Amino acid sequence: MERAALDRWGQGDPDGFLAISAPQVTYFDPFIGQRIDGLAALRQYYDGIRGQISIDRYELLNPQVEVTGDMAVLSFNFVSWTGKDEHRWNCTEVYRRIDGRWRIVQTHWSLTKQ
């Protein structure tokens, strides 16, 4: 699910992530001044950058999952390349199973120390 959403993300399409995020999702990235709360607010934020992301290639490094019955936390390092630009990230995604479907309830992206 994460890779499929990332594939779309890298083509400027945030709908992959929006489709797998829960209504109560909370969200951090390095470009916002405080946590974004809720799917409507996240959609508004993503709509503002729709079409502006272009990733030629990425690697999802060393993914690790800790899972209990209805919640799972995925963490990984992430490297993306656009032309000659390389970006390195830390990512935490917390998924919750809601009505039988896994949905993201917490996203945290940050820049890895270079």
Add this chain to the structure above:
Amino acid sequence: MERAALDRWGQGDPDGFLAISAPQVTYFDPFIGQRIDGLAALRQYYDGIRGQISIDRYELLNPQVEVTGDMAVLSFNFVSWTGKDEHRWNCTEVYRRIDGRWRIVQTHWSLTKQ
């Protein structure tokens, strides 16, 4: 649990966090080049900065918890002051109940955009 550990952290004592972290804990902060995996590695990292943190005052802003049976994710913004220096953070803490005790399995600290 988080506040008690933070109180100790702000006095240079990382043992509060180490005591409530699970053996399989994974950890991100802005000062490391890749995720730290496991309590032994986290202890080694924290031992390297033991006694060097001094926080005069902090505020844990807008904490939100999403919980299922044996896992819970806490997210919050955090502001700390040391003298006149102010630092603003994003934080995600994933707790898992193990043998009846809540323990951190994933920590993610990052700097909030100023």
